Amino acid sequence: xxxxxIWPTRSRTGSQFVVKLTRxxxxxxxxxxxxxxxxxxxxxxxxxxxxxxxxxLAQGRGTEYVQANGIAAMKYEDPGKDDFVLDLLEAYxxxxxxxxxxxxxxxxxxxxSIRHWGHREADVIYQFSASLHLYRRLFERGRLxxxxxxxxxxxxxxxxxxxxxxxxxxxxxxxVTGWEPVNTxxxxxxxxxxxxxxxxxxxxxxxxxxxxxxxxGIEREYLAMCNRVGG
Numbered sequence: 001x002x003x004x005x006i007w008p009t010r011s012r013t014g015s016q017f018v019v020k021l022t023r024x025x026x027x028x029x030x031x032x033x034x035x036x037x038x039x040x041x042x043x044x045x046x047x048x049x050x051x052x053x054x055x056x057l058a059q060g061r062g063t064e065y066v067q068a069n070g071i072a073a074m075k076y077e078d079p080g081k082d083d084f085v086l087d088l089l090e091a092y093x094x095x096x097x098x099x100x101x102x103x104x105x106x107x108x109x110x111x112x113s114i115r116h117w118g119h120r121e122a123d124v125i126y127q128f129s130a131s132l133h134l135y136r137r138l139f140e141r142g143r144l145x146x147x148x149x150x151x152x153x154x155x156x157x158x159x160x161x162x163x164x165x166x167x168x169x170x171x172x173x174x175x176v177t178g179w180e181p182v183n184t185x186x187x188x189x190x191x192x193x194x195x196x197x198x199x200x201x202x203x204x205x206x207x208x209x210x211x212x213x214x215x216x217g218i219e220r221e222y223l224a225m226c227n228r229v230g231g
Contacts, residue, residue: 003092004030004072005164008079008134010127011038011119012110013102014149016182019075021147021175022098025166031072038078057084063091080130089143096164097144099135101222104128104215105205106150112202121202125212132218135225142231146222152179154227163229 005022009015023030035043040054056065062084066074079085089095104124111118138144145163148154157176161168209215 002072003066003074003088003095005095006073006085006088006097007075007099008085008097008131009075009077009099010079010107010124010131011077012107012124014100014147014181015075015077017149017180018098018100018147020182021160021172022164024171024175025161025164025169027169027171029166032070034066034069034071034074036074036076038081057082063088078127078131079134080127080132083134085134086137089138095143097138098164099144099146101146101148101150101226103150104219105208108202108205108208112205125215128215129218132221136221139225139230142229144225145229146225146227148223148226149181151226152176156227159227159229 007015007019007022009018023033033044034053036053037043040057041050042053043050045052053062053065056062065071066088074088076085085097089097107128108121108124111124112121135144135146139146145160147160155176157168157172161172204211
């Protein structure tokens with residue numbers, strides 16, 4: 001089974017929805033999937049092997065891990081931290097990348113509202129900026145599809161299916177029609193934080209774009225890539 005697809009996604013951007021949508025098109029044809037978190041641990045593995053990918057990545061052998069484990073698709077969180085995605089897609093020139101986009105303020109608020117593991121505002125902003133370099137390069141090569149989860153009306157299922165090379169399925173049509181969030185904030189709070197519920201606003205969120213005026217330009221670049229095929 002050759003490697004087909006990677007989801008290089010920033011955390012809390014609607015990535016689980018995009019993964020679900022993609023898998024509904026491939027069905028059983030997709031093959032083995034690995035889930036690499038921001039700590040570079042493969043969460044599909046048991047406690048004895050969960051850290052093997054991180055070790056191999058540190059040795060420059062991340063692509064070898066994919067080959068050795070027969071992985072056909074991979075979710076790779078916070079991709080702006082390293083260049084693994086570029087290395088992997090260079091090794092597999094037919095593979096594609098699919099990611100998600102969500103307004104930066106909503107991503108920050110979601111992280112801030114998850115007490116147990118939510119990322120700091122500075123870390124979210126870093127990923128917002130650093131991941132753009134990767135996305136831009138992949139989009140220019142016609143290898144990235146970015147789904148704007150805030151804009152269901154702008155999503156073209158037929159175009160997306162052609163991009164990843166899979167047929168449109170009834171399951172995918174139902175997901176697009178419903179456009180229901182997956183892995184919601186309330187789910188994460190219930191799972192990890194017990195009694196804490198609801199959105200909790202960071203102190204300076206309303207002044208975010210005043211404090212970081214460069215966000216506007218980066219946001220425009222993100223939006224220009226959404227729901228389109230580059231190249």
